[in-house]
Amino acid sequence: NAGVTQTPKFRVLKTGQSMTLLCAQDMNHEYMYWYRQDPGMGLRLIHYSVGEGTTAKGEVPDGYNVSRLKKQNFLLGLESAAPSQTSVYFCASSSWLAGSMETQYFGPGTRLLVL
């Protein structure tokens, strides 16, 4: 099992450009999440999904859109990148099992630089 994978690993954008970050998981998890991590800070939730075709806003959703067309994939889009979106982006997934510890499994991260 690959677990949670993210594409790309690193990207440089100019202000105003758009891009899509791809997250894929092979653990058949129902829930998927996108976080951002700024220097010296913990992770903050951008958007999340509780199942195929459903998405919801997290703590810092402005400037981002997401889609979950397939259970195993969760896409994060930046329509018009801004320097404030320079960050490391983490995708995570988890499963709801009664009595489980409900751990989130994280991808390796995508480092994004917006000039």
Add this chain to the structure above:
Amino acid sequence: AQKITQTQPGMFVQEKEAVTLDCTYDTSDPSYGLFWYKQPSSGEMIFLIYQGSYDQQNATEGRYSLNFQKARKSANLVISASQLGDSAMYFCAMREGRGAQKLVFGQGTRLTINP
């Protein structure tokens, strides 16, 4: 108000000593979960330990244990017999309620183990 507070930006410990990383939380939900993650310099998020709000005993995982004091709303991570490889950022996180596991992270503590 901060939901997760980690008051130690950095800690320095001698190898083989035990270390306690502090975490306090704030919630009015009776059902919640507390997590600790390790982030080494390579950047990935590694799950360490979990404590549920209804768990009667403190969680333990190998050298890691969680000192859960519900009345004080604290969930400190204890690492016994520290190793050089324990040098990393450590994040405390909380999930409130059930269902989608939206995690709220603290700002982290940078732990450095000296030989």
